[in-house]
Amino acid sequence: MEMDQARIMMVQHKPVAVEAGLGRMGIHRNIIHPKFGSFILLGTILLADEIDAYDQPIDYNPCLECRLCVGACPVGAIKHDGYFDFQTCFTHNYHDFLGNFTKWVEEVADSRDAKDYRSRVSPSETQSIWQSLSFKPGYKAAYCVSVCPAGEDVIGPYLDDRVSYVNDVVKPLLEKEETLFVIPGSDAEESAPRRFPNKTIRHVRAGRPIGSVQAYLFTLRLGFQRGKAKKLDLVTHWTFTGKTPFQGTVRINDKILDVTPGTHAGDARLSITADSEAWLRVLSRDLELAEAIESRLIVPSDADLFAAYMRCFPF
Template identity: 45%
Template sequence: MSHKVISSIEVKNMCLEAGADAVGIIDIERKGIATERAGIERVYPKTKSIIAFMRAANRENVISEARYVANDELHRTGDEVTQISRCVIRQLNRSGVRGAYVNESWPMDMNRWPGKLWDVSHKTIAVEAGLGHMGLNRLVLHPEYGSCISLNSLLIDAEVDDYDHPLEKGPCIECKLCAAICPTGAISIDKPFDPMACMTHCYRENMIGFQDWIDAMISSTSMDEYLNRFRQDETASMWQSLSFKIQWKCGYCMAVCPAGSDVSDQFLRSRKLYMDDIFKPLKERKEPVYVLQGSPSEKIAAKNKAKKVRVVKPFIKRPIS
């Protein structure tokens, strides 16, 4: 195990040279990550410091009405994050520091389903490391790049000579656009974030949606009954997610967010132009919205005439024989 103290500046430069857009470092004893400590030590028990970094996505892809274009960019950015992580860990290895990087997103520990599947919350780490603050949209907002970022955490067995701290002020400009654009009402100005509403729609083709698909195939007594729950285009979309990578159905809270100096000036200079160019095309995009039967989301989604409400049966736990 390494006991030396390494240079914070050198580590950050290493990350930046590998492709990171911003870096922060915290120690394992940080009070703000107390809830994450058990998961961190499960992944890498020798952890003394955590390197948090972010990679910015191309905003023009993220705001595109062609959502497959946005999804591909987010996946590509995630792949870059993984490559940066591996590169930095290998370089640290050569200087005598050992460590492990945590997955940027999937895969996760499905043995815990339907509980918490991940060990380390990159958002919590990033906030503590000064990379941004959590917005109303439950995304970390970076001072420059706003919400269009991907995060990761590197766990190392060495201390550094200077640790980072949370930003004093968050980049959120309290525009509330994320709440206004959310097709399911998962994001609300005066209510807690509704993760189930978000997962049911945005994550239609993994977890809850995949199990609903299996249930539809097994329980349907005819093709007509199956097509009532999964239309041909929905089956094709599920195939695409399984064959390539998950296709998220939303992500609008990221797309419309004007936080960060990279885009906030554009919003503040002409809010009408921003709404016409970015907000309205997504708000008025004709598409299905997936909601749990009888949920508040069902009523909220029905208010937007551009959206076709598709009701998903609540997941029922069946006893294992």
């Protein structure tokens, strides 16, 4: 039977778990159960019938705010002030999942021979891809879960001796020699080598496919690099033309991002007119940005401000 694509639903397990009273979301953006801590797997069952009782969110957050997850994250995706850099986490932690598979296939196709392939992809990375295809993808980090001491069943060693807990649980992850996958121009590219000189940096592309200009504006929050936006005050009006006409406003104010799709709002310092199909080709690396600008498929009103805007969203 053919599946009705219009009826496919995407369920976010974490908000459902919070509303069901299973726990609260910690600084590391994982659900912390009062008893089992972060060491749980979530699943959701959707019911079409009425039910006679509803659970309620718990009235406290089991998160200890110890920030061990902040220190353990090898790519700095979890910030001390609670901000979470989704794109940085996704790029490294989920490197062996579907998003990177197509990029790996392109590396194989672009390689001239075996030697050229080995210069592009290390043996360990090839083995990881093979394991992902043969069994299931493995997480590259998830250190935020590994070090989390919250939860009745796991908090004991942390309370007994916090110094020993850090030495035994956290430090081995910090000292581990491994490859970190980061996007060129991202905050992680700058901070990771400074924090972890013992780890190898590997430049990769973002693994999130963008299928429409509406999706591009919607997902800007996921890839926003606050470090690149520091002290930047910029209102940008997007005007997409061609096959998919659309408008949008992107406001950046000193590391704070606001996106208003569907309209031009406020006074813009930067205006960008872009053919919708050309912009999607730029994002997928099928068209060079410089070539698109030269062909006037993409027309920014100010080259310097456009460069500052693009630095906030490396891809």
